Amino acid sequence: MDMDTLKIDIEILRKIPSKTIKVELLIEPLAPLSMVSGMPGSFYKTLNVPSKIMICGLIENLLGWHIAWKDRRAIQNDIGKLRKKQKVTYSSNTKGSTYIPLLMEYFDVIDEPIINFSEVYFFDDLWSRCYRRSDEVVHPKGTDNIDYRYIPQKWKLKRDEKNQEKVDDKALKEFFKEKIDFFPIYYTTPTVREYIYLQGWYVVQMIMDEKLFTMLMEKLEINNIGYLGNNEGWVNLKLSKNE
Secondary structure, rough: OOOOOOOOOHHHHHOOOOOOEEEEOOOOOEOOEEEEEOOOOOOOOOOOOOOOOHHHHHHHOOOOOOOOHHHHHHHHHHHHHHHHHHHOOOOOOOOOOOOOOOOOOHEEEEEOOEEEEEEEEEEEEEEEEOOOOOOOOHHHHHHOOOOOHHHHHHHHHOOOOOOOOOHHHHHHHHHHHHHHHHHHOOOEEEEEEEEEEEEEEEEEEEEHHHHHHHHHHHHOOOOOOOOOOOOOOEEEEEEEEEO
16 A cells, blocks of 8 residues: 555645644534543543644544555555655654554644633543454453354353353353354453543644645535544534634
């Protein structure tokens, strides 16, 4: 995968970034936000304001850049080679995150985003996180579904000695390994995640490449809704040039 074979228009990435215009981005949360840093630890604590990499994700989402991780990595490698030929310093900006941003070079956040709000509070909620373990019993234990043809066989498995209502872990693990193609690809586990509820706006002052600004303004004429933090964090967007 490279920049020539991708169907999404990413031609801007061939251009040497030139952050020449000042812009203001207004972000109005339409739902509670959970803006978790790249390496949150055991508790998914939200940031008070979005980081640059989160704003980059918001921008790429608005542009429709729904690109798989593997393809992003390949494109990133292509950019690195291109910038070397262009004699421009390039940073991958992927430390501590599984998300690979592609447009980080094309804007900078001047100051920390300002919260212009009338009401704000925090709360914790359970969030279902997806995992895959093809060799452990946690996978079949964390899935609600199985191919209906194998439900009777699962019922007949050896029971746990301490709790006859449960299947023995060892028996379930072996059953899962034998019938792995008939289980969901991922299992889920509840994780505590913090959210921020905000009545108001984030005001983000930025300098931006003019080509990127034009692309965003064209998109915003059609759709001004994106998501921030995760795919539950819907936001309304307004972008303007600061003269």
